[in-house]
Amino acid sequence: MITKRISWILIVLSILIGGYFYGIAYQNYAASFLQLFAVVPFLMFMAGVHGLLTHNISPRTKHNMLVYPLVMGLIYVVMFFIHLFIIFPLICPGL
Numbered sequence: 732m733i734t735k736r737i738s739w740i741l742i743v744l745s746i747l748i749g750g751y752f753y754g755i756a757y758q759n760y761a762a763s764f765l766q767l768f769a770v771v772p773f774l775m776f777m778a779g780v781h782g783l784l785t786h787n788i789s790p791r792t793k794h795n796m797l798v799y800p801l802v803m804g805l806i807y808v809v810m811f812f813i814h815l816f817i818i819f820p821l822i823c824p825g826l
Contacts, residue, residue: 738782745775753822765823773814777807 749772757765781803788799796802 734782734786738779738786741775741779741782745772745779748772748775749822757822762823769814769819769822773811777810780806780810 752760752765752768752772760768784803784806788796
């Protein structure tokens with residue numbers, strides 16, 4: 732139960748941090764800092780998503796599921812490409 736809360740907290744914090752740095756106060760920071768710092772909310776969001784998915788699958792199902800690591804990796808790759816090609820150009824246009 733606590734791990735689900737931690738996962739939700741990570742997701743909410745990542746959205747708040749991203750909203751602050753890339754929505755409200757982006758003009759106060761250099762573009763190079765924003766480019767490098769974009770990894771932090773992304774990794775926090777991904778950790779929350781993986782935490783929620785991991786704890787919603789029962790251990791017996793996870794143990795019998797051979798493709799579980801592939802599914803988690805595929806989710807990471809899809810989210811990374813969404814971040815890289817959709818979200819990142821929106822928050823840092825012209826880079």
